[in-house]
Amino acid sequence: MGKISKYVILDLIRNRIVLSYLVVLLAISFSLFNLDSNPVKGILGLLNISLLIVPLVSIIFGTIYYYNSAEFIELLLTMPIKRKQIIISVYAGLAVALSVAVLLGMGIPILIYSPNATGLTLLIVSIALTWVFVSIAMLASVLTRDKAKGIGVVILLWLYFGLIYDGLLLLILFTFSDYPMEKSMVALSALNPIDLGRIYILLQLDISAIMGYTGAIYRDFLGSSIGMVFAFAMLFVWIIIPLLLCIRRFNRKDI
Amino acid sequence: MILDKTSIYSQGIRHIVLSLVLFFVSSQSLFSRVLRVEKNKGETISTAIARAESGDTLIIPSGNYAEPTIVVDKSLYIKGENFPVLDGQDKNEILETKANYVTITGLKFINAGRSDINDMAAIKIFNGHHVEIRSNIIEHAYFSIYLQGCTNCFIYNNFIHGVKASEMMSGNGIHCWHSDSLRIFQNNISSQRDGIYFEFVTNSLILGNFSHNNERYGLHFMFSNSDTYTSNIFQENGAGVAVMYTKNLTMLYNKFLLNWGDAAYGLLLKDISDSKIEGNTFQENTEAVHIEGSTRMEFRNNLFLSNGWAAQVQASCMDIVVTHNCFVGNSFDISTNGDLVLTKFDGNYWDKYEGYDLDRNGIGDVPYRPVGLYSVIIQKIPSALMLFRSPMTNLLDKAEKVIPGMTPVDLIDNRPLMKSMSSRYD
Amino acid sequence: MIEVENLTKKFGKLVALNNVSLSLKNGQSISLIGPNGSGKTTFIKSLLGLVVADKGTIVFDGTNIVGNSDYRSKIGYMPQIGRFPENIRIEQLFDMIRDIRKSHGLKEDHELIETYGLDKMKDKTMRTLSGGTRQKVSACLAFLFNPPVIILDEPTAGLDPLSAEQLKEKILAEKNKGKLILITSHILSDLDEITSEVIYMQDGDLLFHKSIDELRNDTGEEKLARAIASVMKKNAALVN
Numbered sequence: 001m002g003k004i005s006k007y008v009i010l011d012l013i014r015n016r017i018v019l020s021y022l023v024v025l026l027a028i029s030f031s032l033f034n035l036d037s038n039p040v041k042g043i044l045g046l047l048n049i050s051l052l053i054v055p056l057v058s059i060i061f062g063t064i065y066y067y068n069s070a071e072f073i074e075l076l077l078t079m080p081i082k083r084k085q086i087i088i089s090v091y092a093g094l095a096v097a098l099s100v101a102v103l104l105g106m107g108i109p110i111l112i113y114s115p116n117a118t119g120l121t122l123l124i125v126s127i128a129l130t131w132v133f134v135s136i137a138m139l140a141s142v143l144t145r146d147k148a149k150g151i152g153v154v155i156l157l158w159l160y161f162g163l164i165y166d167g168l169l170l171l172i173l174f175t176f177s178d179y180p181m182e183k184s185m186v187a188l189s190a191l192n193p194i195d196l197g198r199i200y201i202l203l204q205l206d207i208s209a210i211m212g213y214t215g216a217i218y219r220d221f222l223g224s225s226i227g228m229v230f231a232f233a234m235l236f237v238w239i240i241i242p243l244l245l246c247i248r249r250f251n252r253k254d255i
Numbered sequence: 256m257i258l259d260k261t262s263i264y265s266q267g268i269r270h271i272v273l274s275l276v277l278f279f280v281s282s283q284s285l286f287s288r289v290l291r292v293e294k295n296k297g298e299t300i301s302t303a304i305a306r307a308e309s310g311d312t313l314i315i316p317s318g319n320y321a322e323p324t325i326v327v328d329k330s331l332y333i334k335g336e337n338f339p340v341l342d343g344q345d346k347n348e349i350l351e352t353k354a355n356y357v358t359i360t361g362l363k364f365i366n367a368g369r370s371d372i373n374d375m376a377a378i379k380i381f382n383g384h385h386v387e388i389r390s391n392i393i394e395h396a397y398f399s400i401y402l403q404g405c406t407n408c409f410i411y412n413n414f415i416h417g418v419k420a421s422e423m424m425s426g427n428g429i430h431c432w433h434s435d436s437l438r439i440f441q442n443n444i445s446s447q448r449d450g451i452y453f454e455f456v457t458n459s460l461i462l463g464n465f466s467h468n469n470e471r472y473g474l475h476f477m478f479s480n481s482d483t484y485t486s487n488i489f490q491e492n493g494a495g496v497a498v499m500y501t502k503n504l505t506m507l508y509n510k511f512l513l514n515w516g517d518a519a520y521g522l523l524l525k526d527i528s529d530s531k532i533e534g535n536t537f538q539e540n541t542e543a544v545h546i547e548g549s550t551r552m553e554f555r556n557n558l559f560l561s562n563g564w565a566a567q568v569q570a571s572c573m574d575i576v577v578t579h580n581c582f583v584g585n586s587f588d589i590s591t592n593g594d595l596v597l598t599k600f601d602g603n604y605w606d607k608y609e610g611y612d613l614d615r616n617g618i619g620d621v622p623y624r625p626v627g628l629y630s631v632i633i634q635k636i637p638s639a640l641m642l643f644r645s646p647m648t649n650l651l652d653k654a655e656k657v658i659p660g661m662t663p664v665d666l667i668d669n670r671p672l673m674k675s676m677s678s679r680y681d
Numbered sequence: 682m683i684e685v686e687n688l689t690k691k692f693g694k695l696v697a698l699n700n701v702s703l704s705l706k707n708g709q710s711i712s713l714i715g716p717n718g719s720g721k722t723t724f725i726k727s728l729l730g731l732v733v734a735d736k737g738t739i740v741f742d743g744t745n746i747v748g749n750s751d752y753r754s755k756i757g758y759m760p761q762i763g764r765f766p767e768n769i770r771i772e773q774l775f776d777m778i779r780d781i782r783k784s785h786g787l788k789e790d791h792e793l794i795e796t797y798g799l800d801k802m803k804d805k806t807m808r809t810l811s812g813g814t815r816q817k818v819s820a821c822l823a824f825l826f827n828p829p830v831i832i833l834d835e836p837t838a839g840l841d842p843l844s845a846e847q848l849k850e851k852i853l854a855e856k857n858k859g860k861l862i863l864i865t866s867h868i869l870s871d872l873d874e875i876t877s878e879v880i881y882m883q884d885g886d887l888l889f890h891k892s893i894d895e896l897r898n899d900t901g902e903e904k905l906a907r908a909i910a911s912v913m914k915k916n917a918a919l920v921n
Contacts, residue, residue, distance in 0.1 A: 003777065004781065006777075007766065007769055007774075007777040008766065010766075010769050010773060011766035011767065011768045011769045012768070014768035014806075015768055038583060038606050040561075040584045041606060044644075047644060048649065051646055068764075069764075069766065071763070071764035072764055072765050072766060074760065075758070075760055075763070075819075075822075076781065077730070078729045078730075078753060078756065078758040078760075080750050080751050080753040080754035080782060081750055081753075082750050163647050163650070164647075166646070166648065170642055170648065170651075173636050174636065177635070180638075181638045185641045186641070189641055195641075195642075198645055199641070202644060206586040206643060207515075208541050208561065208563035208586065209541065209564065209586035209587065209643075210563070210640065211516055211517070211563065212516065212517060212518075212519065212542060212564070254692075254731065254732040254733060255726065255731040255732065
């Protein structure tokens with residue numbers, strides 16, 4: 001399957017949208033770091049890019065690319081190759097190409113201005129979110145036949161994961177503020193990949209504050225490497241599950 | 256205060272005069288002798304002290320000495336050669352001084368006894384003045400150096416490493432009680448309950464100590480007025496430094512580092528008044544400063560870097576001035592439990608400030624509110640910490656800045672600085 | 682070569698293929714004809730494994746195609762619309778297909794590539810090509826690997842008359858080499874010279890499968906277009 005991925009990547013590294021994505025990321029990152037002499041502020045600015053822009057671009061571009069490649073994918077399907085391989089290849093190619101854009105677009109400025117654990121974490125989270133949201137994009141595209149409908153669906157999904165979900169959590173917290181909510185909060189956060197990525201970065205930026213939290217669960221969970229491993233494992237699950245569902249659907253789909 | 260100082264000086268002068276007199280007297284009449292503990296002839300330190308007279312120098316050759324509590328009841332200069340080891344065998348105190356003008360230097364104290372009933376120590380100083388404990392090593396003691404009713408004592412350059420057991424099983428590194436005019440300089444203290452403990456100690460100076468990895472506090476102050484502590488480093492202690500029920504305290508150029516945990520502070524101030532906190536660095540503490548019940552305090556020129564909370568100011572405080580400090584990279588700058596806070600913030604640098612400076616005078620044109628919405632939310636619902644830095648909560652924070660609804664209106668810095676004057680964090 | 686039995690496919694209520702059975706052999710050049718929505722495309726897609734039938738079997742060269750992808754190495758397919766990744770070059774596209782078909786080093790058929798002059802523009806990216814040139818690329822891909830079965834979906838649509846003529850010559854030549862060729866087209870005149878068999882479909886039903894000679898005999902028409910028209914008229918009369 002590396003064969004198809006290779007050509008998808010070859011195609012995408014010359015794609016205008018991917019190139020503009022790279023340039024825009026570079027421009028935003030450099031300006032964020034230059035805006036203030038304190039690199040932590042740059043990182044905080046990049047955090048929003050990582051939690052909102054990266055998922056948005058990944059999910060929308062992933063969807064558009066899939067639909068635009070529909071005829072070509074159809075041609076590939078007439079070749080002696082398993083469907084699974086085709087879909088995984090297209091996914092891997094897309095995810096790698098967008099990750100390269102993130103790696104260069106955010107990585108170079110981070111390397112220059114904030115080459116530390118926090119910067120590295122931010123980069124890892126951005127790349128992980130890229131893989132997650134391309135995976136979700138693939139699933140959404142395979143499930144919806146119509147391009148416009150597909151794009152609509154993924155924008156809604158992005159809104160949900162990026163903003164609405166946390167709003168709902170906050171609402172739940174306020175409503176049940178008299179009850180111990182820690183366990184549920186940990187569990188609920190795992191249901192949103194963006195939250196997982198954010199927590200991963202919180203562990204870097206705000207460990208001092210997290211350690212002050214009175215609840216044992218947060219402290220044990222987030223304060224130890226278990227939290228890190230958990231957050232990362234869950235992000236991985238968020239890559240795999242939509243992709244598996246996508247493969248399952250794609251295998252049975254009439255083209 | 257002035258009177259006190261004069262008394263220190265006059266005592267100092269008296270000390271010098273006395274020394275000079277002693278020097279002349281001794282050199283002329285050969286009264287002052289240098290004695291050695293005849294270890295190879297089976298002599299113990301205690302018997303050597305018995306044959307010495309006030310003013311003598313007693314040299315302890317290297318080796319192991321395990322004997323019952325050594326009592327120094329004469330003005331002796333006791334000096335170890337290559338750190339002779341005084342072993343308390345886990346059952347008794349090692350050395351007590353009951354005289355004035357005693358110097359203990361170059362010894363290594365190990366395994367002092369521990370007891371739940373009385374506070375056993377490696378070195379205990381009773382009601383002395385001009386006792387000097389200099390350059391000793393003290394390991395595995397319950398209390399390491401214990402001063403009671405002392406004046407003008409000098410504790411300098413000792414290396415103290417306790418047994419880090421539970422709080423109950425561990426005593427304090429340098430424990431001072433009912434004393435005056437002490438100088439505690441440049442000691443390295445770790446694995447005790449409190450690194451340095453002051454209770455009813457006045458007019459004293461704590462300088463350049465490194466108090467780290469202690470079970471409870473790096474420094475613990477109770478009912479101790481008119482003291483100064485400066486240029487110390489307090490690092491990774493259970494709960495940082497606690498200062499309680501004290502007046503006229505001056506805290507300068509100290510570093511409070513990495514005090515992490517639930518109820519862990521860089522500096523806890525409780526019922527303090529008329530005190531100054533200047534030029535200190537607070538870095539990576541869960542709560543850099545926690546103030547309650549305090550009045551007439553001044554925070555100036557401190558650096559708050561990468562703490563969970565830079566300062567928690569309880570509503571029970573009055574007349575606190577926070578000026579020319581630098582707040583950088585803290586998760587939350589200020590948090591409070593009340594609405595009406597009698598704390599005045601003025602001319603600080605806040606890295607979260609997003610205002611502008613049109614007249615280019617270095618001072619932001621719009622005020623800064625150091626208590627963010629999210630800090631209020633977390634105060635009310637601690638579990639909400641999980642949603643910190645979410646784009647959603649950022650949005651709420653921004654909205655709150657435009658139309659304040661939940662954050663205290665009076666808590667405001669009207670002249671936030673555009674640039675930090677401190678380059679210490681770069 | 683290809684045996685189809687009781688093939689049925691429904692899309693919701695729409696019956697795209699209704700119990701279609703037929704047998705296609707090497708050396709035949711089959712024209713698949715029928716109005717829009719008659720089930721031609723579904724039939725081709727079924728052969729290619731793009732559509733999974735509800736009922737019935739397709740046996741290709743002795744093996745059932747369900748869950749099998751290897752048989753497709755014996756098929757060259759030219760789709761109705763050829764769209765390729767925009768930023769890869771013609772040469773890269775060919776390489777990619779070679780990679781996928783694991784056919785590096787095998788003898789390739791470059792005749793059509795040379796006829797169309799694609800070898801002279803192999804460094805152009807797909808984005809810069811005209812629709813007609815992309816069709817030519819599609820056609821070349823279908824023949825490139827010497828497959829024993831070639832399926833062409835509306836091959837002449839979008840080609841200029843000369844290129845269409847060259848393609849027909851190529852099809853004829855391949856048929857004469859004993860290959861099985863399946864073509865759908867609306868332009869019946871294009872099919873005249875190259876067809877040996879005609880399959881006519883309507884509303885998912887296979888109406889007839891006859892050799893061209895049989896058809897000519899039945900209808901008395903020489904031209905395929907006229908022959909078909911005559912059949913359709915008869916059908917209409919029957920229905921009425």
